[in-house]
Amino acid sequence: MTGAFTIRESTAEDAPAYREMRLEALLAHPEAFGSDYAESATRPPSHWLERVSLPHGRERNNLWFAVGPDGALAGVLGVYTESMAKLRQVGTVVSVYSRPAWRRRGVADALLGQAIAWARAAGFRRLRLAVAATNVAAIRTYARAGFSVYGVEPEVISTGGVYYDELLRGRAV
Ligand SMILES: CC(C)(COP(=O)(O)OP(=O)(O)OC[C@H]1O[C@@H](n2cnc3c(N)ncnc32)[C@H](O)[C@@H]1OP(=O)(O)O)[C@@H](O)C(=O)NCCC(=O)NCCS
Numbered sequence: 001m002t003g004a005f006t007i008r009e010s011t012a013e014d015a016p017a018y019r020e021m022r023l024e025a026l027l028a029h030p031e032a033f034g035s036d037y038a039e040s041a042t043r044p045p046s047h048w049l050e051r052v053s054l055p056h057g058r059e060r061n062n063l064w065f066a067v068g069p070d071g072a073l074a075g076v077l078g079v080y081t082e083s084m085a086k087l088r089q090v091g092t093v094v095s096v097y098s099r100p101a102w103r104r105r106g107v108a109d110a111l112l113g114q115a116i117a118w119a120r121a122a123g124f125r126r127l128r129l130a131v132a133a134t135n136v137a138a139i140r141t142y143a144r145a146g147f148s149v150y151g152v153e154p155e156v157i158s159t160g161g162v163y164y165d166e167l168l169r170g171r172a173v
Pocket of ligand 1: 025029032033075095096097098099102103104105106107108109110130131132135137138139140141
């Protein structure tokens, strides 16, 4: 893969390409995500359209894409926002994925930088995330982006007959 990528918000036109990339991620890395490939593969087009097309904002669950020079999706990151009044200052980073051909080129770093800058501007106090304790590449990426461990959730992911602990990591924004 040659050329630089750019980061942008998701739009309604991204629904089919996002579905393809998300299912690719869930199939290849079942231990890395709470969502399940088989469940997700049966979701209707309206699910994917809603996921990418709601206007970005403080009250929304937002997605950003890394996009290659040809416009194809290279990676994705979401920020899940809480609706309950007392929890609204904390955003949760979800769905982080960098396509294999784009790895080790700063895609995840750039997406995390975007999420942190956005959360700061939107008035959040903290971002948090959960990462499988065995996921070395993601742990290094999150540590580099300033997300430190505040807990461990034992055996929270179950896939292929194996239970995975998740590290809970967070940072001030
Ligand atoms: C974890 C993941 C998102 C990281 O994505 P990435 O785009 O490769 O991340 P980055 O490029 O920002 O950084 C990854 C590594 O590449 C290095 N790197 C970044 N830019 C680079 C460049 N221009 N040249 C060489 N190396 C570079 C980083 O230093 C880092 O190295 P390190 O892990 O040895 O410290 C990716 O491996 C992935 O999608 N994994 C599968 C899904 C997954 O686990 N998601 C996380 C769920 S919690």
